[in-house]
Amino acid sequence: MAVTIRDLSKKCGISVSAVSKALNGYPDVSEETRERVLKAAAEIGYRPNALARALKTNKTYNLGVILVDELHNSLLHTFFGVLLGGFRREAESRGYDITLINHNIGNREESYLNHCRYRNVDGICLMCVEFQMMEIQELVSSEIPSVAIDHFFSNKDCVLSDNREGVRALMDYVYSMGHRDIAFMYGTPSNVTDARLSAYYEKMREFKLPVNPEHVVQSHYHSTSHAQQDVQALLNTTPRPTCILMTDDYSALGGITAINQAGLRIPEDISVVGYDGTSLIQKIHPRLTTYRQDGDEIGRQAAIRLINRIENPDAPILPPAVVEGRMLIGETVKNLEEI
Amino acid sequence: MAVTIRDLSKKCGISVSAVSKALNGYPDVSEETRERVLKAAAEIGYRPNALARALKTNKTYNLGVILVDELHNSLLHTFFGVLLGGFRREAESRGYDITLINHNIGNREESYLNHCRYRNVDGICLMCVEFQMMEIQELVSSEIPSVAIDHFFSNKDCVLSDNREGVRALMDYVYSMGHRDIAFMYGTPSNVTDARLSAYYEKMREFKLPVNPEHVVQSHYHSTSHAQQDVQALLNTTPRPTCILMTDDYSALGGITAINQAGLRIPEDISVVGYDGTSLIQKIHPRLTTYRQDGDEIGRQAAIRLINRIENPDAPILPPAVVEGRMLIGETVKNLEEI
DNA sequence: TGTACGAAATAAAACGTTTTCGTCCAAAAT
DNA sequence: ATTTTGGACGAAAACGTTTTATTTCGTACA
Numbered sequence: 231m232a233v234t235i236r237d238l239s240k241k242c243g244i245s246v247s248a249v250s251k252a253l254n255g256y257p258d259v260s261e262e263t264r265e266r267v268l269k270a271a272a273e274i275g276y277r278p279n280a281l282a283r284a285l286k287t288n289k290t291y292n293l294g295v296i297l298v299d300e301l302h303n304s305l306l307h308t309f310f311g312v313l314l315g316g317f318r319r320e321a322e323s324r325g326y327d328i329t330l331i332n333h334n335i336g337n338r339e340e341s342y343l344n345h346c347r348y349r350n351v352d353g354i355c356l357m358c359v360e361f362q363m364m365e366i367q368e369l370v371s372s373e374i375p376s377v378a379i380d381h382f383f384s385n386k387d388c389v390l391s392d393n394r395e396g397v398r399a400l401m402d403y404v405y406s407m408g409h410r411d412i413a414f415m416y417g418t419p420s421n422v423t424d425a426r427l428s429a430y431y432e433k434m435r436e437f438k439l440p441v442n443p444e445h446v447v448q449s450h451y452h453s454t455s456h457a458q459q460d461v462q463a464l465l466n467t468t469p470r471p472t473c474i475l476m477t478d479d480y481s482a483l484g485g486i487t488a489i490n491q492a493g494l495r496i497p498e499d500i501s502v503v504g505y506d507g508t509s510l511i512q513k514i515h516p517r518l519t520t521y522r523q524d525g526d527e528i529g530r531q532a533a534i535r536l537i538n539r540i541e542n543p544d545a546p547i548l549p550p551a552v553v554e555g556r557m558l559i560g561e562t563v564k565n566l567e568e569i
Numbered sequence: 570m571a572v573t574i575r576d577l578s579k580k581c582g583i584s585v586s587a588v589s590k591a592l593n594g595y596p597d598v599s600e601e602t603r604e605r606v607l608k609a610a611a612e613i614g615y616r617p618n619a620l621a622r623a624l625k626t627n628k629t630y631n632l633g634v635i636l637v638d639e640l641h642n643s644l645l646h647t648f649f650g651v652l653l654g655g656f657r658r659e660a661e662s663r664g665y666d667i668t669l670i671n672h673n674i675g676n677r678e679e680s681y682l683n684h685c686r687y688r689n690v691d692g693i694c695l696m697c698v699e700f701q702m703m704e705i706q707e708l709v710s711s712e713i714p715s716v717a718i719d720h721f722f723s724n725k726d727c728v729l730s731d732n733r734e735g736v737r738a739l740m741d742y743v744y745s746m747g748h749r750d751i752a753f754m755y756g757t758p759s760n761v762t763d764a765r766l767s768a769y770y771e772k773m774r775e776f777k778l779p780v781n782p783e784h785v786v787q788s789h790y791h792s793t794s795h796a797q798q799d800v801q802a803l804l805n806t807t808p809r810p811t812c813i814l815m816t817d818d819y820s821a822l823g824g825i826t827a828i829n830q831a832g833l834r835i836p837e838d839i840s841v842v843g844y845d846g847t848s849l850i851q852k853i854h855p856r857l858t859t860y861r862q863d864g865d866e867i868g869r870q871a872a873i874r875l876i877n878r879i880e881n882p883d884a885p886i887l888p889p890a891v892v893e894g895r896m897l898i899g900e901t902v903k904n905l906e907e908i
Numbered sequence: 909t910g911t912a913c914g915a916a917a918t919a920a921a922a923c924g925t926t927t928t929c930g931t932c933c934a935a936a937a938t
Numbered sequence: 939a940t941t942t943t944g945g946a947c948g949a950a951a952a953c954g955t956t957t958t959a960t961t962t963c964g965t966a967c968a
Contacts, residue, residue, distance in 0.1 A: 282924035621954035
């Protein structure tokens with residue numbers, strides 16, 4: 231059996247409570263005994279039992295992370311891996327561990343909320359979820375502190391990628407390269423999608439360009455196959471767009487495939503732009519022009535916000551943290567203004 | 570405050586112990602009261618407290634996963650995302666949750682083992698670690714059940730990708746395409762590396778081909794930049810190999826870059842082969858010829874083994890589970906035998 | 909009629925902590 | 939000399955369960 235605080239108290243010849251206080255830095259214990267306890271603890275290899283401690287203090291130092299999508303494994307997309315990495319690093323440095331939350335307990339189907347309550351997590355990060363789901367709404371409006379990534383709540387902590395700015399930057403660039411017929415593909419409806427789509431429309435208006443409804447098409451995030459299909463359709467419209475903004479880098483690969491299959495070259499015949507800027511994409515040829523979201527920083531900010539909320543629940547809710555990204559100029563956009 | 574078993578006992582007018590037994594399917598409680606308890610539990614929304622339960626039973630239904638690499642975020646490589654996905658799905662279906670384990674507790678640096686003890690995980694999956702580290706050795710030889718992925722232990726549960734067979738299959742294919750000067754790049758020393766490297770040598774001998782020492786080079790896993798450098802060097806050897814087997818798909822991208830920079834075409838001038846077959850790689854052009862490891866199944870098998878070990882600790886240790894992969898024939902290997 | 913038995917329920921200890929409150933005692937203050 | 943103070947420590951309750959041992963009670967059996 232593991233060595234308990236009682237063993238330690240015996241070894242030191244003082245009461246259990248004194249030991250506990252010594253270990254936890256309480257003031258009402260002499261410096262001398264504190265040192266004695268610490269030394270003895272190291273000697274016999276005492277480790278506090280997190281379970282017992284949590285039971286008593288109502289604090290587990292455990293953070294739940296919810297990560298789902300249709301495929302039930304969002305980690306296939308490196309972007310979420312990066313997100314989780316940043317979140318985790320920050321959380322760990324603050325003494326929190328991470329538990330992956332799903333919706334069953336034992337083998338019974340259960341809500342995320344119930345699962346979180348069951349596991350007594352101190353807080354939850356909604357990293358990749360469909361925010362319109364009832365289950366998620368229930369979770370968000372529960373008593374458990376939570377932070378949302380890439381979804382705006384007016385009364386909740388959240389951190390957003392600067393989607394509007396990302397699309398603006400891409401549009402500016404593409405426009406500056408002489409493109410005027412710019413197609414836009416957007417993902418399933420969400421906050422993110424809304425922000426990006428409206429930024430597209432704004433920019434088109436700013437540039438005084440007409441929007442061809444056929445060139446604004448709904449597709450899917452992170453699906454090469456859907457993207458491939460949708461780009462195929464797009465290529466058959468007349469006039470054909472000179473440039474396509476894809477929902478993300480992953481989808482862009484599908485688009486590129488469709489374009490190649492149609493016998494067109496990138497960027498000579500048609501230009502392509504991605505979104506996300508995950509590292510892998512930067513290694514392929516032709517290097518994709520895209521907007522790099524700083525997933526690591528987003529994850530980190532989420533952890534900071536969540537832990538702050540946990541540690542002082544009554545702090546005023548700050549406006550969403552907006553994490554900037556940056557343009558990555560690759561080789562997939564042709565300069566139409568070249569002589 | 571959450572509703573406890575005591576509230577439930579009051580509501581039903583029976584003792585706490587009777588309620589506990591009713592809930593946990595003990596035989597010495599009448600069917601009638603059991604139903605009454607269950608109904609009341611649903612009514613007042615009773616959820617057992619996992620902490621209290623675990624404290625008493627010494628079982629947390631929590632599995633630790635260790636995932637590290639030099640970059641401190643192995644999730645950047647989708648392969649590990651896939652692994653984790655498979656592991657997680659199986660674990661969850663059996664009632665276990667997953668906690669990510671690192672090596673600090675609070676903000677003190679600690680060993681993995683101590684962290685696992687502190688969190689009272691029921692078992693550990695070593696998913697991505699350097700097995701020669703003292704810390705890992707300590708963990709593996711501790712009292713906590715564990716399973717290793719892609720590392721062979723004679724006296725421990727482990728699941729292996731069929732690395733030997735993977736390299737064999739690739740070699741057979743490449744040989745059948747007429748390649749005779751086949752370079753091999755291998756990653757940092759490990760079980761996996763050993764298996765692959767020896768399979769390479771075996772095949773070379775089987776084919777009665779001389780091994781050019783300059784063409785067998787140590788590189789790194791999952792590092793495009795290292796791969797790029799190392800391939801650069803490889804291209805300067807004379808004679809130049811006609812085909813290069815890379816450590817993994819990710820590295821292959823680095824290799825491809827180096828080759829392109831050298832002004833060579835793939836596969837016309839030189840052929841390239843990867844390893845892993847993660848989905849993303851399949852979407853790029855030219856489609857990489859590679860060996861697909863079934864990461865999802867590997868993860869799943871790991872969970873199965875681990876949980877079996879946890880649930881009956883004295884079961885004999887089975888030989889390693891070896892998970893087969895399959896060839897993915899792409900467009901990066903030229904057929905030298907074409908007329 | 910007395911005993912034995914089994915089913916159903918309960919009491920209580922335990923798991924390993926934290927924390928409130930109380931006690932003790934020496935030193936300082938009156 | 940008495941009271942006050944405060945520093946150092948201890949006793950014990952509590953957190954929400956599980957589980958062992960015990961009690962209760964009705965029924966079957968000798």
